[in-house]
Amino acid sequence: MDQKLLRVRYLIDRARRLNPTQLIELARQSKRVSRAPLPVIIGDMLWCSVRYEMGFRDYAVWDIRMLNARERATWMTHPKAFRLNKTLNGPDSRVILGDKVRFLTDFADMVGREWIDAATATASELRAFLARHPRIIAKPAAGEGGAGIAIFDTADISDVAAWQTERIAADQTLLEQVLSQHDDLNAIYPDSVNTVRMITYRDPADQLHVIASVLRIGNGAVIDNFASGGMFTMLDDDGVALYPGVDKQSNIFAEHPVTGTTIKGTKVPFYAEVVTMIAEASKRLPSVPYVGWDIAITPEGPALIEANHNSSVFQVKPSVSGIRTGLLYRYRDAIGAEIVDSRR
Template sequence: MAGSLGWGNRLRYLARRARAIDTANLRRLAGLIAASSGRSRAAITLDMLWAAVRHETAFQDYFDWDFHLLTRQERETFMTHPKSNHLALRLNAPEHRSTFADKARFNARFAPYLGREWLDLRTASDGELAAFLSRHERVIAKIADSLGGDGIAAYSSAAISDIDAFRTERLSHRQVLLEEFLTQHPEMARLNTSSVNTLRIVTYLNDAGEVTTLARVLKMGNGGDVDNFSDGGMYTMLDEQGVAHHAAFDGSGRVFREHPLTGTSIVGFAVPNWGAVRSLVDALAREVPEIRYVGWDIAITPEGAAVIEGNYNTGVFQLKPGATGVREGLLPVYRAAIGF
């Protein structure tokens, strides 16, 4: 992709940010950084605002990737959520985004890759729902258009005594999808048993039909039903062989070399069935060529790998400099592959 993300996009984004600025979150994050760094909140706040203008850095980006520790040159190597948003809007055809934004449509389109049963509570008959619950000891209810794990909850089928009441309650919370709870690989379960611990693999499909992996992420829950970073989970990055070499961190900035609930070492953890992951992601990235930039959530099963969902406007993941000593982000990787 020739050219750059453009100052026009940047100025429009900054205008929107200025109108919708979350001053309470800005103060909260600046206070956390000030308390741990010994710098004044005022100085951190001004620097956060400057980074938003100069580097298109969201406030959470600044906090997560320790921008207060980085030089200008180091900051310029980091991919940010606003930059990623520009790419998503530019590379992903609007008429095909709903296939990814709606989990029911995604499940129907990517059915061969799901590795699990599912049904739509809006259309399933009472018999179909009863049979589904009888086949699966544990199920997951989802809101079709939710983001960041919002509205996802797990249920024991044995505890559901009134099927009609269960359906009514789920629909009242917009939880229209019911899925079989995936059995994760025992090695993945060693990290955390409360949630399926997944991977986020970010890919780009170029004009020649070649798939490039931009980021490989290991996500872990921390006692909740989901492993999402925005819902108490944590993450670290993986190398090309699926091995984690650095500590994980969560949305509060806490750093973990071992999982706090299981004691399993995160540093050195090797994702099982890595060959199956690579093959699956390559196939997924080619399935809807009009959507070229995607973050895939992948579960590792005893049999191989299964896709959870695809995010056409994927989040951004990078190592935390203060926890790892790595002070270079993934922007050069994105630029080399995409050409902006």
Template sequence: MRALNRLYRRARFFVKRVMSFDRERVLQFARQSATLSKAPLWWVVIDMAWCAVRYETTFENYSEWDFRLLRARERKTYMTDPKSFHLSRKLNDNTQRSIFDDKLRFAEHFGDELGRAWLDVSVTGVEELGEFVRRFDRIITKNPGGVGGNGIALRDTADIDDIDALRGDLLASGQTLVEEVLVQHPEMARLYPGSVNSLRVVTYLDPDDEVHVLAAVLKVGNGGVIDNFSNGGMYTMLDDGGRALHAASDEEGHPFEVHPITGVAITGYQVPLYDEVLALVDTLARRVPALPYIGWDIAITPDRPVVIEGNHNTGVFQSKPSVSGIRRGLLPRYRAAMRF
């Protein structure tokens, strides 16, 4: 019966993918895989469809983790976005998810671990906003419901001369969360100073009250003010001690042994204060036990690590085989921790 349920779920997922088929987007991923593997494009498209059913991959997953290069036994080891989504729906209490969906609620719930001042424009007046703006050289404004780095703007306060107009603009755009800009640790700034280079640490709080780190990722900006993978940034995986296992890669799969702007080596890069990062995510994971499976975005300030946000439906991060040489995914690690 379980096998039939799994087959039904995978078939249903594949039908949904076909119904929402974006031909150009799919062909973009297929061409990347075809170029990498030297396989005919038509064969790659067929293989992508097969993997969607057999391994529950999205077309993005197929390209990102070089499935065209992998053998069947290697493909079986990869966590995928659909698998992660199913786990999130199964493990995380739906009634509590707004704590993570709304950045204002998140700030209220985890305020002591944010490490930065913040303001809700929707419930404060012009005078209080003006006092907040005058405290800092720069501020960052966010849409509380934004995802993937969208709905975020960095503003120099010297350029703000009309607080009333600023408040109206923020209310109109939905960027009602105003925050102090974090100052990152000098070692993180050395890697790339144009953005706050953050970590994504995926944790699971098991029924025995043990916190497992399922994946640890270093995200790095590359020419922009945001380090998100979908906004021009890159990422690499970290070992259990916070050291970069291999080169970083961007959304197009380009490898970066060293940062193209700063020239700092990425392979082997050691994240500062990593023991404190692990202590922080352990504390955070216990704060909302009704949602045991969370991806935490962590920044490293000169004094301590702080939390940027949490993701109850966290994306999946794994080593890209063509960049790292690693041909094994993290599904066994997830299974061992979650006992499924």
């Protein structure tokens, strides 16, 4: 689809779904780096949504208020990422990657864990699965953003048939063995599996480009998703955390508030193996070249959690990094400016 048409359609849809309460909340968040009156900030947010194809949360999370026009133009944004997904990935991408059961089947040699579908398993099959694993995670087979996920201690499940009925009713039919993560990541936060999100693009010449790589860290929940209270930090090309952690509310964590572990400088174990695994995995998705991969790090090596056809965008706010430019150039270098920049 034409890039400019996609942009116009997105802006129209955004205007229809405009939430004034959320807009004001994000404007107040932006005042942390600005002395401007709230109406001025709101006006600037609206201007940036049109001029730079920028979401309101993008504006707040990345300290856009404190940047000049040249600096603002260097930031990748969620509307741009939405457009890239629509442009680069085939119409079957949601079906291929949105069905978690299909994904686990297609990448069985990379997921590193046992799973079962509660919707189709017999009571005896489920009972045997629960007996093999002290803790299991239950999730919707087609969920996104960490919604609907719960962890269960299997010793607490006395009536397997009744529990299975409850999981089906709650749309938590995909049951997975809880992975043990590497001690180095356990030291940061042990109550969730802290994962690597790697955003990649495989070009027409079959070359894989790692556009961005981040470490996502849980904070008070059993999952590490940004939308569920977790934090993230960017990784360098060797898998080393470059900055403190940042959460959705723009709170900054030099140390994890639960464990006291320093986040900057943390090295992800088996990072070279992660890159190798994703390079191989990407070859299996010829119609989905633009992907956000989630990878856990076990004591034995990386384990593929899932792949997202509509990956979020990760950059670190200038007030944390001291760097006033974003990562748009990495998308341009990998994908091409004529696709990334709809004005061209």
